[in-house]
Amino acid sequence: MRSATPIQPVSVKNTLNPVEYSMAKKQNLIIGLDIGSHAVKVCQIQKAGSDYRLLAVGSAAIPPGAVEDGVLQDPDEVAKAIVELFKNLKIKSKRVGISISGYSVIVKKISLEVMSDEELADYIIEEAEQYIPFDIDDVYLDYQVIRAGSDEFDRSDIMLVAAKKEVIDDYLDMLQELKLLPVLVDVDGFALENIWECASDRQDNVALVDIGASKMNINIIADGASVLARDVVVGSEQLTNQIANTLEIEFEKAEKLKLGQIPAGEYQEELEEIFTQTCTQWVLEINKAIDLYMANNPDKPLVSLVLSGGGSKVRGLKQYIAAETGLDVVAFNPFSTMKVNEKKIDREYLKVIAPELAIAAGMAIRPAEF
Numbered sequence: 145m146r147s148a149t150p151i152q153p154v155s156v157k158n159t160l161n162p163v164e165y166s167m168a169k170k171q172n173l174i175i176g177l178d179i180g181s182h183a184v185k186v187c188q189i190q191k192a193g194s195d196y197r198l199l200a201v202g203s204a205a206i207p208p209g210a211v212e213d214g215v216l217q218d219p220d221e222v223a224k225a226i227v228e229l230f231k232n233l234k235i236k237s238k239r240v241g242i243s244i245s246g247y248s249v250i251v252k253k254i255s256l257e258v259m260s261d262e263e264l265a266d267y268i269i270e271e272a273e274q275y276i277p278f279d280i281d282d283v284y285l286d287y288q289v290i291r292a293g294s295d296e297f298d299r300s301d302i303m304l305v306a307a308k309k310e311v312i313d314d315y316l317d318m319l320q321e322l323k324l325l326p327v328l329v330d331v332d333g334f335a336l337e338n339i340w341e342c343a344s345d346r347q348d349n350v351a352l353v354d355i356g357a358s359k360m361n362i363n364i365i366a367d368g369a370s371v372l373a374r375d376v377v378v379g380s381e382q383l384t385n386q387i388a389n390t391l392e393i394e395f396e397k398a399e400k401l402k403l404g405q406i407p408a409g410e411y412q413e414e415l416e417e418i419f420t421q422t423c424t425q426w427v428l429e430i431n432k433a434i435d436l437y438m439a440n441n442p443d444k445p446l447v448s449l450v451l452s453g454g455g456s457k458v459r460g461l462k463q464y465i466a467a468e469t470g471l472d473v474v475a476f477n478p479f480s481t482m483k484v485n486e487k488k489i490d491r492e493y494l495k496v497i498a499p500e501l502a503i504a505a506g507m508a509i510r511p512a513e514f
């Protein structure tokens with residue numbers, strides 16, 4: 145991991161260890177902890193040789209408002225969910241990775257003239273302020289060279305990440321209270337990219353789209369690198385809110401109607417209209433990102449769109465996005481190439497929950513040694 149300041153915990157993208165391990169050697173990986181606005185997701189994976197084995201997965205809902213816009217508003221409730229998950233899943237390991245998103249994190253690609261590692265580190269510390277809209281003293285900084293200068297390119301592309309200290313520190317304080325050891329603070333979009341690269345052997349240009357409860361993360365990967373990454377403030381909670389408002393019913397009942405846990409009955413028509421309206425807006429946002437990407441990369445067409453997150457499970461959404469974007473739409477199963485501890489994990493449960501676990505899985509494949 146390359147760091148601008150040694151104490152900072154934000155880690156940019158891929159620190160996956162290039163060291164070769166003998167086939168039988170087990171490697172300790174960290175516990176992936178994805179603290180979303182709807183639920184906390186936990187994932188534990190083991191690596192032996194080049195094989196990944198899923199040891200434990202789980203999700204626990206948190207009360208609405210406990211995490212808002214990526215900010216920890218109610219640490220006690222979130223801590224309760226984490227404790228419950230660790231206890232139920234019998235996870236003993238303390239080394240965890242969390243990821244952040246929302247207004248408190250800025251990810252920016254910058255192009256700089258070629259310089260040595262030391263010069264680059266100094267440059268970032270000195271000049272980062274001009275690239276980010278926050279006071280430099282208020283943020284943790286990290287960066288990674290995503291394309292080094294060469295004979296072909298006389299400049300280097302750098303991915304710069306700045307995350308608000310107060311927001312990160314709230315998470316770290318909560319984890320420390322729980323006697324957990326946060327060894328990684330990732331960014332949702334990078335975690336998604338890492339698990340996609342791990343789970344797919346294809347080098348195609350793809351759009352990764354994670355639709356959560358309150359935000360949609362879009363990350364377009366071309367030639368093996370992230371070209372466009374953005375968070376959009378739409379998600380499945382929008383559906384619940386609209387159902388609750390339109391039908392003048394409680395949020396909990398609206399959520400059940402949305403998930404089909406209670407029959408639509410007399411509300412069928414209104415529900416369909418709400419789904420259509422909201423999904424149209426989601427597709428509009430996806431198409432905006434794709435159009436921007438295509439305008440800048442006309443020679444690198446996208447092959448498919450990979451969907452994850454709880455919101456991606458809206459019935460018919462896959463087909464709708466396929467029709468509106470003209471892309472092959474794939475429901476992402478981050479564990480498709482992994483072995484699964486069948487004694488502990490029910491196959492059916494895993495099938496249902498897999499899309500929500502992409503980001504947690506993206507952290508759970510990172511080595512614990514860094």
Ligand SMILES: Nc1ncnc2c1ncn2[C@@H]1O[C@H](COP(=O)(O)OP(=O)(O)OP(=O)(O)O)[C@@H](O)[C@H]1O
Binds near residue numbers: 381
């Ligand atoms: N079948 C379904 N149809 C529609 N929405 C669903 C379905 N299953 C789950 N969801 C929704 O997915 C959301 C949870 O997904 P996820 O766990 O990815 O969100 P999150 O990570 O907590 O949120 P965010 O990333 O936006 O902070 C909830 O709003 C839930 O209602």
Ligand SMILES: [Mg+2]
Binds near residue numbers: 356357503
């Ligand atoms: Mg999420």
